[in-house]
């Protein structure tokens with residue numbers, strides 16, 4: 034919310050002075066974090082010991098228990114360092130070939146946090162009943178896959194888990210022997226190590242030497258840790274988890290958002306690493322972050338893709354605590370990673386691929402896809418900290434209309450709320466919030482209003498009072514009372530969304546009708562949707578600007594165990610509340626800053642408090658791409674990203690698009706209109722993503738997995754499977770761009786329709802947008818004030834013929850508001866161009882929903898589909914008014930329209946045609 038975010042609505046615009054604003058000292062480096070230090074020291078010792086290093090963990094073969102009729106196996110694991118400590122290993126092979134590997138301490142002094150996966154998973158995965166494990170003398174094996182080409186091997190001594198395909202190692206756990214689950218122990222007084230006459234420590238017990246060889250001889254930050262002025266009390270002692278994951282045949286890795294870095298992840302260890310610190314996952318409010326850094330940002334998704342020209346595989350390491358990840362590339366064919374987490378069990382999902390599509394599908398089956406958002410949320414969002422009054426909102430709306438600039442949503446930041454008590458309007462400035470919203474909604478527009486998680490501890494704030502009385506606030510380390518911290522609202526407390534008692538209560542706060550008891554948001558409307566900011570949570574006087582790790586949540590868990598999941602529970606309960614306000618449930622729009630695996634099911638995210646610099650524009654694209662790798666695809670900030678909003682800091686001059694000087698004003702008007710004309714393409718891409726889990730912005734390796742030259746490309750991308758290729762302009766005074774064209778195919782300029790080459794003009798007003806030969810793009814070309822007003826507008830089809838004279842494309846439409854599409858209230862069509870005979874190009878349209886009911890909607894198969902459903906009837910007058918054919922070698926001598934009976938009304942002969 035303090036975002037300086039999007040300066041302009043295109044990727045290229047007036048940059049602010051390049052001030053370095055992040056206070057790096059507010060955030061830990063690995064060397065300032067006890068468990069990260071221990072994890073890195075472990076890998077350093079392993080490196081030094083070279084081949085004599087051996088993991089102390091082993092499977093006890095006599096303990097192996099193989100489930101009958103399903104692909105589950107359990108076994109006892111021991112560490113030779115601590116022979117009395119018991120560990121339990123479990124492996125399950127899911128129906129779709131994903132392997133889940135869990136390791137936990139058994140009968141330990143305490144219990145490790147084991148709920149991260151249950152928050153992330155959309156449902157309990159089905160265990161395969163057609164695969165079985167076989168226990169041998171040295172290892173356990175399971176072979177499966179349609180071609181029996183996948184094999185999982187659990188080696189007993191040392192413990193190692195390997196996923197192979199066609200005999201080739203894909204993913205190896207503990208191959209480097211860095212697995213270490215620090216067991217719970219009682220705090221013992223420090224033992225003085227005897228020293229000899231020279232002052233050197235004397236040799237103690239042999240086992241101590243073995244431990245020191247592995248764990249180090251110091252108890253480094255086991256029971257307490259200081260950072261700056263804070264002390265983390267660590268009552269449970271050391272409980273970190275170190276795990277190496279190696280991809281012996283994959284030389285590129287992607288994912289683990291959120292970091293401001295290259296899509297192809299730079300190295301953090303090994304010879305001359307790009308960064309000296311590991312990538313960190315610890316949700317944090319990093320104001321004006323660095324444009325290239327492995328530092329943590331607002332959200333964390335522990336998902337990584339490993340890629341080569343031969344295959345793509347993935348891992349989802351379901352951990353909710355702070356995690357650091359070292360990456361090194363021992364050769365250009367292999368990747369080594371080392372994951373160091375502060376607490377929690379080991380719960381790793383191995384996604385066998387072998388294509389990017391299959392990895393996305395496998396991850397989507399685990400954690401869900403991006404729900405189809407309300408259609409209007411793909412329009413332009415105008416935000417600022419802050420629109421200061423109801424009349425300010427009305428004036429801004431009027432100015433957009435006067436300047437013929439389309440916009441769908443006006444946003445209110447924290448200053449709408451009296452004393453930052455969210456839900457409570459400041460009536461001095463917003464005397465008539467419902468009327469104001471109605472004025473916005475009269476043109477089909479919406480409002481988004483911020484609700485942050487910090488509750489002002491005030492006796493006149495009913496939301497806080499109720500939460501306090503119900504005892505559903507996060508507790509301080511004593512476990513008694515309410516944790517108190519400082520945020521926008523001054524002295525504040527935070528709802529513990531891990532407490533089930535908070536769920537229905539929170540949902541009820543958004544009701545627009547009177548409740549029997551308690552506060553509900555009477556001064557609201559169904560046209561108000563919600564922005565959840567500051568949900569890492571951001572706490573101004575907390576360590577690293579967040580909640581102390583020893584704060585206590587429901588079930589007695591420490592904040593450290595679930596920190597990275599915290600923000601997701603807040604925005605997902607908010608999304609349920611927004612959807613549940615009306616009798617007919619409507620799709621909610623909730624924007625969240627913090628996120629975790631699974632957040633994609635309910636919310637959109639943006640790239641946080643960036644700066645209006647060219648560097649930030651450039652890295653923002655990479656960040657949106659990386660988010661998509663980890664499923665969080667409704668992300669962004671600019672016209673060519675799935676989410677399109679401009680925002681500004683309270684200290685900035687007003688800079689709504691209509692205030693800009695020429696030529697910028699006209700450039701932005703054109704850009705806004707371009708976005709609106711392309712909404713059918715975006716919405717169709719969202720529909721596909723909601724079914725398949727494929728990202729909306731697609732990097733090259735996803736489109737062309739075998740093209741090694743494209744693996745590191747992250748400054749251009751494709752939009753869904755539409756065939757649109759975009760190369761945003763992210764350098765000042767750029768006149769030209771070099772676009773990487775990955776294939777022997779014709780690419781056309783979106784605007785001029787000319788065949789394109791790799792170097793194109795790319796000034797501010799000419800963002801290079803290409804159409805891949807072989808694509809058909811549906812657009813709506815009539816400028817409107819807001820997207821709902823386009824509902825009955827006709828379509829234009831751009832038919833971009835491939836080298837062989839063919840093309841195809843899709844168009845998906847539904848009411849854009851409710852869930853009626855899940856009952857088949859939709860239109861989903863395919864357009865095909867082919868050349869059945871020399872000199873004839875035939876373009877036809879076909880009903881895809883009838884042909885592929887299993888892929889027509891998110892959330893399950895359509896059981897029946899009636900092409901004459903109520904929604905289709907509602908839009909039956911909608912026409913294709915224009916067809917533009919690109920790539921015809923000669924001017925056609927005649928154009929013939931043909932109506933095939935039984936095909937929906939929208940294909941009836943009508944309209945004009947033009948040929949390029």
Ligand SMILES: *[C@@H]1O[C@H](CO)[C@@H](O)[C@H](O)[C@H]1NC(C)=O
Nearest residue numbers: 294295299300307308325745
């Ligand atoms: C990111 O990629 C660019 C282009 O390949 C490269 O020049 C740069 O060094 C990379 N950054 C890091 C931190 O490795």
